[in-house]
Amino acid sequence: MSDRQTAVPARDTASAARPVALVSGGSRGIGRAIVTRLAEDGYDVAFCYRSRSDAADETAEAAARHGARTFVRRVDVAEAAQTRDFVAAAVAELGGLDAVVTAAGITRNRPLVLMDDAQWQDVVRTNLDGTYHVCRAALPSLIKRRTGVIVTLSSIAGVYGSVGQTNYSASKAGIIGFTRALAKEYGKLGVRANAVAPGFVDTDMMSSMSSVTREKHLKQIPLARFGAPEDVAHLVSFLVSARSGYITGQVLGIDGGLAI
Ligand code: NAP
Numbered sequence: 001m002s003d004r005q006t007a008v009p010a011r012d013t014a015s016a017a018r019p020v021a022l023v024s025g026g027s028r029g030i031g032r033a034i035v036t037r038l039a040e041d042g043y044d045v046a047f048c049y050r051s052r053s054d055a056a057d058e059t060a061e062a063a064a065r066h067g068a069r070t071f072v073r074r075v076d077v078a079e080a081a082q083t084r085d086f087v088a089a090a091v092a093e094l095g096g097l098d099a100v101v102t103a104a105g106i107t108r109n110r111p112l113v114l115m116d117d118a119q120w121q122d123v124v125r126t127n128l129d130g131t132y133h134v135c136r137a138a139l140p141s142l143i144k145r146r147t148g149v150i151v152t153l154s155s156i157a158g159v160y161g162s163v164g165q166t167n168y169s170a171s172k173a174g175i176i177g178f179t180r181a182l183a184k185e186y187g188k189l190g191v192r193a194n195a196v197a198p199g200f201v202d203t204d205m206m207s208s209m210s211s212v213t214r215e216k217h218l219k220q221i222p223l224a225r226f227g228a229p230e231d232v233a234h235l236v237s238f239l240v241s242a243r244s245g246y247i248t249g250q251v252l253g254i255d256g257g258l259a260i
Contacts, residue, residue, distance in 0.1 A: 018069070020045075020090075021098060021240065022099070024048055024075075025049065025104025025105060026045070026048065028052060028204060029204055030103055031049075033230045034236050036233070037234065037237050038101075038240070039062070039064075040066045044068050046094055048083075048104070049075075049104075050076055053074065056072050069094060078130050078133075083130070087134065097141040097145070101153070102130070109168070112166045119167060123168050127168070131175050143190075143191060146189065148190065149191070149192050150191065151193075151194055153198070155198060156197050158174075159176070159197050176251055183249030184249065187248055192244075192245075192248040194239050194251070195250070195252070196251075196252050197251050197255070198232050198254050199258040200256075206226070214226075221256040225256060227255070227256060
C-alpha cells in the first residue's frame with residue numbers, strides 16, 4: 001500500500017482540531033511505538049521510512065485504529081530534497097506541525113581501523129544529516145505554531161561513546177549539540193527541543209547482537225531488562241506534551257540505569 005506514499009482517511013472520531021506530529025523512521029522499532037503512541041495521544045501523524053513498506057503499512061494501520069489521519073512516504077532522510085518534499089507534503093495533507101520526532105537511524109558497526117568510508121558516511125548522513133534535513137524543513141511550520149516541539153533520538157553511545165561504533169557515537173553526539181543549539185536558537189519563538197538517549201532497546205537494531213553479548217549487557221543494567229520501544233515512546237509522549245513545557249535543551253537518558 002505505502003510503496004511511495006499513502007494518506008489514510010480519518011475515522012469518524014478524528015476532528016480537524018487534532019494536533020499534528022511528524023516522525024522520521026516511523027515504520028519499525030522505536031519510531032513505530034512513537035507513531036502509535038502519539039496517535040493514541042490524539043495526534044494525526046506523518047511518518048517516513050526507508051525501505052520496509054510492509055512495516056510502514058502495519059504502523060499506519062495501528063495509528064488509524066486510534067483515530068489518527070496518517071501521511072506516509074518512503075523517503076531517505078539522508079537526501080535533503082526528498083526530505084524537504086516529504087515535510088512540505090505532510091504539512092499540505094495534515095496541516096501545520098506541532099511536534100517533530102527524528103527517529104530514523106542506522107548502525108554500521110566496525111572497529112575504526114577496519115571501517116571504510118562508506119560505513120562512516122552512511123551512518124553520519126542518515127543519523128546526523130537526516131536529523132538536520134528533517135528539522136530544517138519542519139522548523140518554519142513549528143515556529144508558526146509558537147508552541148512547536150522537537151524530540152531527537154540520540155543514544156547512550158552519543159553521550160559516552162561505544163566500542164565498534166565510532167561512526168554511530170559521533171552521529172549521536174552531533175545530534176546532542178544540534179538539539180541544544182536549536183533549543184537556544186528557537187526558545188524565544190516558543191520552540192522546545194530535547195534529545196532522548198536510550199540505552200539498549202529491543203528492536204531490529206539489536207538483532208545482530210550475539211546471545212553472549214546480550215547476556216553481558218543485561219548484567220550491567222540495574223533494572224535487569226532491555227528497554228521496550230514503548231518505554232521510549234512514553235518519554236517522547238511526555239516531551240511533546242505541555243506537561244514538559246519548561247523542559248528544553250536537555251538530554252534525557254532512558255537506559256534502565258545502565259549509565260549510572
Ligand atoms: P530500527 O528498528 O532499525 O528502525 C529504524 C527505523 O528508521 C525504520 O523505520 C527505518 O525504515 C528507518 N530508517 C532507517 N534509515 C532511514 C533513512 N535513511 N531514511 C528514512 N528512514 C530510515 O531502529 P530502532 O532501534 O527503532 O532505532 C530508532 C532510533 O533510536 C534510531 O535513531 C537509533 O539510533 C535510536 N536508538 C536505538 C537504540 C536501540 O537500542 N534500539 C538505542 C539508542 C538509540 P525501514 O524499516 O524502511 O528501513
